[in-house]
Amino acid sequence: xxxxxNITKTYASGFTALRDVNLTIKKGEIFALLGPNGAGxxxxxSAICGLVEPSGGTITVGGFDTKKEYRQARSLIGLVPxxxxxxxxxxxxxxxxxxxxxxxxxxxxxxxxxxxxxLSLWDKKDEKIQALSGGMKRRVLIARALTNEPxxxxxxxxxxxxxxxxxREMLDVVKDLQKRGTTVILxxxxxxxAEELADRIGIISAGEIKLVEDKDALxxxxxxxxxxxxxxxxxxxxxxxxxxxxxALSPDGSQIHYSYKTGANSGxxxxxxxxxxxGVAFEDLDTEQSxxxxxxxxxINQK
Amino acid sequence: xxxxxxxxxxxxxxxxxxxVLFQSVVSPVxxxxxxxxxxxxxxxxxxxxxxxxxxxxFIVPGLIMMALLANSFxxxxxxxxxxxxxxxxxxxxxxxISYIEITAGYVLAATTRxxxxxxxxxGVALFFTPLPIVHPWWALVFAVLVSFVFALFGFVVGLWxxxxxxxxxxxxxxxxxxxxxxxVFYSIDMLPxxxxxxxxxxPLVYMINGLRWAFFGITDVHPVWSMSVILLFMAVLFVIxxxxxxxxxxxxx
Numbered sequence: 001x002x003x004x005x006n007i008t009k010t011y012a013s014g015f016t017a018l019r020d021v022n023l024t025i026k027k028g029e030i031f032a033l034l035g036p037n038g039a040g041x042x043x044x045x046s047a048i049c050g051l052v053e054p055s056g057g058t059i060t061v062g063g064f065d066t067k068k069e070y071r072q073a074r075s076l077i078g079l080v081p082x083x084x085x086x087x088x089x090x091x092x093x094x095x096x097x098x099x100x101x102x103x104x105x106x107x108x109x110x111x112x113x114x115x116x117x118x119l120s121l122w123d124k125k126d127e128k129i130q131a132l133s134g135g136m137k138r139r140v141l142i143a144r145a146l147t148n149e150p151x152x153x154x155x156x157x158x159x160x161x162x163x164x165x166x167x168r169e170m171l172d173v174v175k176d177l178q179k180r181g182t183t184v185i186l187x188x189x190x191x192x193x194a195e196e197l198a199d200r201i202g203i204i205s206a207g208e209i210k211l212v213e214d215k216d217a218l219x220x221x222x223x224x225x226x227x228x229x230x231x232x233x234x235x236x237x238x239x240x241x242x243x244x245x246x247x248a249l250s251p252d253g254s255q256i257h258y259s260y261k262t263g264a265n266s267g268x269x270x271x272x273x274x275x276x277x278x279g280v281a282f283e284d285l286d287t288e289q290s291x292x293x294x295x296x297x298x299x300i301n302q303k
Numbered sequence: 304x305x306x307x308x309x310x311x312x313x314x315x316x317x318x319x320x321x322x323v324l325f326q327s328v329v330s331p332v333x334x335x336x337x338x339x340x341x342x343x344x345x346x347x348x349x350x351x352x353x354x355x356x357x358x359x360x361f362i363v364p365g366l367i368m369m370a371l372l373a374n375s376f377x378x379x380x381x382x383x384x385x386x387x388x389x390x391x392x393x394x395x396x397x398x399x400i401s402y403i404e405i406t407a408g409y410v411l412a413a414t415t416r417x418x419x420x421x422x423x424x425x426g427v428a429l430f431f432t433p434l435p436i437v438h439p440w441w442a443l444v445f446a447v448l449v450s451f452v453f454a455l456f457g458f459v460v461g462l463w464x465x466x467x468x469x470x471x472x473x474x475x476x477x478x479x480x481x482x483x484x485x486x487v488f489y490s491i492d493m494l495p496x497x498x499x500x501x502x503x504x505x506p507l508v509y510m511i512n513g514l515r516w517a518f519f520g521i522t523d524v525h526p527v528w529s530m531s532v533i534l535l536f537m538a539v540l541f542v543i544x545x546x547x548x549x550x551x552x553x554x555x556x
Binding site (some may be wrong): 011037053075079085086 | 306307308310311314315318319322385386389390391392393394395396398399400403498551555556
């Protein structure tokens with residue numbers, strides 16, 4: 001659906017936001033682009049949607065070059081930006097009609113009603129944007145992006161600063177869109193979100209795509225947790241019976257770390273009973289899920 | 304051509320005009336009425352006829368021209384500046400709409416708004432003085448062209464401006480002084496010879512006198528000159544706009 005070839009972007013300030021990005025988005029999939037702040041997620045989306053002129057490389061959407069055949073390419077796209085870029089004096093309804101008008105499509109009140117109802121905005125249709133709460137404004141952003149019935153929908157950090165209920169609704173809307181054949185690309189830094197929604201995940205850092213993988217495969221890799229045990233008495237080395245795979249003593253001997261995968265065979269029980277047998281007492285314990293940052297570090301170190 | 308897109312921008316801008324009705328229509332009316340009271344009635348009673356017409360009549364084309372250029376400029380410059388400022392410009396940049404269509408939408412809406420205000424001022428002026436127009440079609444041509452040119456000018460400035468200060472720079476320091484010095488309230492031959500020559504470098508003199516010629520058949524400069532200056536100005540702006548389209552200047556970073 002989208003073919004990104006050797007895209008680079010260097011801003012006038014000299015900052016390079018994208019370095020030789022190559023990426024293929026398949027038709028009908030939900031693709032999550034994960035990465036820390038400033039990694040280039042928004043720049044990449046902006047380059048595809050026509051907000052930013054890439055310094056080099058080509059992008060096609062549905063086979064149409066985003067530069068030479070921009071009309072056909074952009075006709076396929078709906079964009080939900082990260083910030084609440086809305087004209088506050090317009091009503092929800094006029095925001096919808098203008099949005100579709102810019103795409104050169106005839107007004108379609110039935111479509112707007114459908115979209116507004118799906119996003120629980122129907123009773124707000126005649127309100128001015130400025131009278132809406134932050135969450136409602138975000139719904140409007142999504143609603144207006146759907147007015148041209150896009151084949152590809154971009155959601156840039158759709159759940160940033162959004163309450164649980166709205167988040168739930170948005171995830172439902174995305175799933176529903178996928179059922180109807182829409183390709184969805186979302187950026188996020190929440191692993192859980194990508195986990196719930198995405199078919200594939202791409203990780204971007206410092207303007208480079210570090211990896212693109214099926215979600216399931218990646219989640220297995222990300223499923224690592226670390227158990228830390230604070231010992232009552234420092235140890236010089238691990239007792240013989242405790243030496244199982246993934247167990248390590250901290251350099252100062254005050255903690256035992258155990259890296260494991262969650263599930264029935266986590267090995268925690270074995271570790272704890274062997275510690276009891278060896279007579280090692282601990283005063284506190286803590287578990288930690290490997291964060292996205294750590295996964296970046298691991299990924300980068302692997303290469 | 305994305306005609307619906309262009310029409311949508313036009314409609315949206317006209318909606319904006321309606322929303323700021325007071326500011327955009329009522330205030331020029333009040334200002335013009337004040338000009339009539341102060342200049343037309345108070346000073347005008349002390350001035351003889353100029354070229355055979357009364358002073359109150361004499362100032363009407365200039366007042367209309369001032370309103371046309373100030374309003375078309377500000378409508379177009381703020382029209383494109385605000386979406387840039389609040390970020391909603393993304394709606395246009397991500398839509399299948401060309402630069403030409405975007406420009407046309409904003410510029411034509413600003414032109415319309417200025418002409419509406421011009422028509423209202425004409426109506427207000429009729430309360431103060433009779434206005435028999437000698438060349439009504441030429442009056443319309445001058446009014447439309449000048450509004451269009453200044454809308455285009457405003458659009459370029461709105462694109463260029465990166466803060467409110469820059470947005471207000473030209474209207475305050477260039478357009479307002481040049482229109483006051485452009486012979487709205489006097490005929491050039493009332494000036495000393497040196498200032499007469501200086502005045503001929505002011506493009507607004509040609510525009511104001513063009514409309515005055517269309518109204519009353521009297522002018523300080525030949526109407527061919529008036530038309531030439533307007534068309535030259537338009538050509539220069541087309542070149543600038545063309546360059547902006549080519550480079551995506553300030554729109555697509």
